[in-house]
Amino acid sequence: MKWSYSDSNCFFQCRRLYYLSSVLANSISKDPLRKRAYFVKNSMNFDMWAGHIVDKFISKILIPAINDGLEINFDEYAALAVEIGKKQFDFSANKLYESSNKTEGDIEYCVLDIHELNKPYDESEIGKVYEKVRLAILNFPKIKMFNTNVSLYQHLCNNKDWLMPDITNTGFAIDNINVFPQIDLRVSGATFIDWKVSQSQISDYSRQLSIIGLVAYENRKKRNQTGENPRKIDYDHISLFEVNLIKGTIKQHSFNENIANNVYDHIFLNSRDISLIRQKDDKPSYVTMIKYEQTEGHGCSLCKFYELCTHLTNSKHNYDEAAYFKSLTDEFANTLHD
Ligand code: SF4
Numbered sequence: 001m002k003w004s005y006s007d008s009n010c011f012f013q014c015r016r017l018y019y020l021s022s023v024l025a026n027s028i029s030k031d032p033l034r035k036r037a038y039f040v041k042n043s044m045n046f047d048m049w050a051g052h053i054v055d056k057f058i059s060k061i062l063i064p065a066i067n068d069g070l071e072i073n074f075d076e077y078a079a080l081a082v083e084i085g086k087k088q089f090d091f092s093a094n095k096l097y098e099s100s101n102k103t104e105g106d107i108e109y110c111v112l113d114i115h116e117l118n119k120p121y122d123e124s125e126i127g128k129v130y131e132k133v134r135l136a137i138l139n140f141p142k143i144k145m146f147n148t149n150v151s152l153y154q155h156l157c158n159n160k161d162w163l164m165p166d167i168t169n170t171g172f173a174i175d176n177i178n179v180f181p182q183i184d185l186r187v188s189g190a191t192f193i194d195w196k197v198s199q200s201q202i203s204d205y206s207r208q209l210s211i212i213g214l215v216a217y218e219n220r221k222k223r224n225q226t227g228e229n230p231r232k233i234d235y236d237h238i239s240l241f242e243v244n245l246i247k248g249t250i251k252q253h254s255f256n257e258n259i260a261n262n263v264y265d266h267i268f269l270n271s272r273d274i275s276l277i278r279q280k281d282d283k284p285s286y287v288t289m290i291k292y293e294q295t296e297g298h299g300c301s302l303c304k305f306y307e308l309c310t311h312l313t314n315s316k317h318n319y320d321e322a323a324y325f326k327s328l329t330d331e332f333a334n335t336l337h338d
Contacts, residue, residue: 014295059165136245172218286317
């Protein structure tokens with residue numbers, strides 16, 4: 001079973017949300033419903049989009065430039081990041097994600113909820129996203145490495161031969177549970193960075209970072225077992241940093257045996273709860289959908305699957321794309337959970 005932090009969050013939020021986003025959504029399916037669910041799953045509001053532009057810019061342009069030892073003018077790079085944001089906007093506005101060969105890994109790939117879900121918006125909000133992106137890139141060279149006077153940028157330049165951005169194919173498996181988190185940047189050895197552009201004071205990313213710590217720990221353990229470059233495994237050697245590019249801050253997340261065991265427990269218990277509902281051969285259908293209980297309450301009004309969930313519930317899973325699209329343009333969506 002594949003387990004991810006975001007699937008787990010969906011599962012806690014609402015079982016039906018988990019169904020729509022993790023069982024139904026499929027990028028390569030020929031079934032129009034499964035494809036639509038995939039686009040909805042990937043759709044972003046403006047806050048998420050700002051983070052997405054910054055993530056993509058750092059992994060595809062800035063880190064490779066540092067790796068190549070290029071002289072970086074951050075004013076020019078900030079302008080370039082905004083240009084990429086504009087390309088992403090056009091990509092989404094023209095709904096190229098429906099037909100293009102580009103995938104989530106491409107720098108221009110973008111699905112905005114204003115286009116996919118027809119959300120109303122004010123033009124000024126787009127300008128605010130570009131301003132946030134610009135600020136994030138301009139802040140980059142000002143951030144100091146944790147508890148030192150060395151800038152983060154200088155630290156990355158000093159480790160330029162080891163930088164590995166956007167890792168998605170490294171993880172671990174325990175008891176048939178596969179965990180492959182997205183890792184923003186591996187600096188060197190067991191030092192990892194996660195980029196954030198959230199302005200929230202209450203966001204807590206400690207569990208998300210700890211999962212990356214587990215990947216480092218499990219991989220070292222595996223290499224020791226296979227005799228490949230054996231070294232002592234020590235939780236203290238794993239450094240997990242959250243860099244907030246809007247606040248200009250860097251925070252180190254603790255990682256020790258206790259934290260690691262708590263995260264293992266969380267993964268085991270959550271996977272067990274999911275597997276109690278989800279069968280290996282689950283076929284997305286009405287019968288399957290109703291096994292996943294829907295959540296009543298205010299969560300629905302904020303849910304990106306609201307319209308699709310309503311449509312499938314009311315139509316007993318007989319997806320009618322024209323009717324679904326119409327529901328997106330109606331001022332008031334149908335009443336959910338009749
Ligand atoms: S709209 Fe409500 S019930 Fe449906 S998936 Fe979202 S949170 Fe769950």
